[in-house]
Amino acid sequence: MVLFFRFNRILIFFFSAILPTYTQAQIVSEKLTVAFKSFANDAQLRNATTSLYVVDATSGKVIFDKNGKVGLVPASTQKVITSISAYELLGKNFQYQTQFAYSKNKDVASLLIIPSGDPTLGSWRWPGTTEQAIFKKVSQAITKAGVSQIREVLVDHAGWEEEAIPDGWIWQDIGNYYGAGPSKLNWHENQFDIFLKSGKNKGDPVSIVSIKPVLHGYTLQSEVKAAGPETGDKAFIYFPLNAPAGVIRGTIPVDQNKFKISGALPQPTPQFVRTLLDSLGKESGKDYSKVPVKSTRKVSATDYITLCTLVSPPLDSLIFWLNRKSINLYSEALVKTLAFRNKK
Template sequence: MRSILVFFTFIYISVAIAQQETMPNNKVQNYLNSIPNQPGVGQSPFTCYVIDLSNNKIIAKHQESMRIPAASTMKLVTTAAALNILGANYTFKTQLAYSGSLDKATKTLNGDLYIIGGGDPTLGSRYYTEDGEESDFLMAWADSIKESGILHINGRVVADGSAYEYQGSPSGWVWGDMGNYYGAGPNGLTIYDNMLKLYFDTKAIGSDAKLTCTIPYLPNFYLGGSIQAAKSSRDNAYVFGAPYSLDWYITGSIPYKREDFMVKAANPDPELTFTHEFNQALQAQGITIKYFPETKRNLLKDSNYQMPALKTIYTHESPSLLSIINLTNLYSVNLFAEHLLCEIAYKRKGIGSTHQGALIAKAYLSSKFDCSGLIMTDGSGLSRSNAMSAKFLVLLLKYMKGSNNYKNSLAVAGKKGTMRSIGRKTAASGRVIGKSGSMSKMKAYAGYVNSTTGKKLAYAMVMNNYNTPTYKVKGYFEKLMVLMATY
């Protein structure tokens, strides 16, 4: 009996020693150990992992294999996959084409003019145009139609966004997000960031705001509900609506005594907006059009519809994929990320699909390193069905460490992008780069560190469902960044 007791005591001591040997002992780890003891944090899912990229030595870890939603750090996955699968110089292409025949003598098109979408998310985007110049590309397109010898269209303008599935929004997006501008879903024909600008006039506190204008024009769009004027400088309005539904609802409040106060909402039908906007641009250039504009999605409701043979007039190419990725990571542009994921599927499968894009992206990355710590259901991280472990994120960063294109797309602590407000006037400023992630009761950061001692680190930290103000969690993470920057 005594020998058995000695044996188990030996085993217990050996396990304890092994655990101590594998647990790092340094200032980063010591501070990390204290975070779960902070008020409102103890029961929160929390995963963190830090390694030295020069030797793969673990610097700090806490529940590093736990998979939890990590908000916009999912864009690190999407942009890495897009860079590797599509390439930095890849471009999205949009075609103008026509059906029927062209009478060159009368400059009359006896057929329809088609806009064939290729998933370009930059058309009229605020990230690529100045205020007031969003529709300039449409006027340039209209010029190209005139130059091709068309002054009269004995048909209609048809917008075709069928390159991507007409899914509207990715699976897992919640009702409270889909109607707001950051919840705009991908479309084969995206225009103006798939955003509606709702303008309101407000008067006295407590009075109902009056909707004065909606830009761009969306036929038959109806906005129900109401928002009140409030003694506040903030936009506290929330818009609700489903993709391809034109009956929407708004609630909340906006500042009082304002004229043309803008509330940004998602566009429920970008394809419909596109065809009307281009129709208007053509008419502004003196081109006559016989029938009202149409969409491919609406035409497909007729089971007898068949796509006609088309002749291409003009092909528009987007800025490079790298340019789009830079904006996606630096400013956390959800729509761009969703387009990147859909385009991966379009390139490989011939149809843009969030689901297929996620499968292809994960399969590709799984061929390079262990992706068991990834559950991917969208490209932007807005879906709460996503989940990632800190260890997975660090493995991804390790795999991408040689890509300057990738690293240069990231925000810089204390300097630029979505991380400009963290680490200001600390050692982390300019030394910590990465991608932030924020949703209700969710905070995350992942990226690289160039420490003051010359070490190159990769890190990830994600916390969910904390019962404390977000600024406090941000403060804990900022302290970790400062300690990593001086490690």
């Protein structure tokens, strides 16, 4: 009788312990079933194949499975794996650092930039990473150090491959903002904006109003035509490799005055340096337009004095924007950063 009573107490305790977990899993499963049904019934997916497979990370129990064994192209959902890997291997508080230094002969100085692959340098998403904020910090550091003239700019690319275009990108993608590949020195998210003006009739030529930021050493020609009023952005930018001229083809809607499309910044490293030199020249009254910009892989730190170090937002903040806006550049940069920090 005593044993039976104790056994009942054990059973009651056991079911009391597992019931909340079971109930919670059942609730999640039911919610996923309703949500997936609503998702799959969307008119935009009527010709699509959809799949969702959810597992409880603690118990390993399958909570939901719909077409879980059907092979599909994961596309940007892979950014979740990149994000988790970065959290695990870099830590959520990891920050990129971009160092600026000058040669010890400061009267005619050689300016050295040691980047780290920071994809946020010049980004408009944080107050401290904007073009204005970056140039202000560098300018103040140069003034404080008493550097009176810059004779050359060296950018350290040690340990980082020069090729920025990821394998598999197609010709129609690589000239547009989402096709921007990572460099050791990235600038303005390796993106520039073009503002276009279209005519009032279908087939009218579309002209370029302005380009921001300014492209140094590159030109663009518009072959875009005006299309119907609700046709949206169907314009694509084509920049041949190592060529100074590109072309825009496709269509935008009629009757647009400043229709914006975005492209992948060609050669972001020299674009950054030239823009920086322009800014410094305007402040000092000096002409830095012919200052040579060189890439180097052999720099002796003992020959230089640190001017300033620009620090990126923490990884936690970077990953927020990576997934919120599905920024390819951030994901590519993190993958290369993981490789560089672990294998040099």
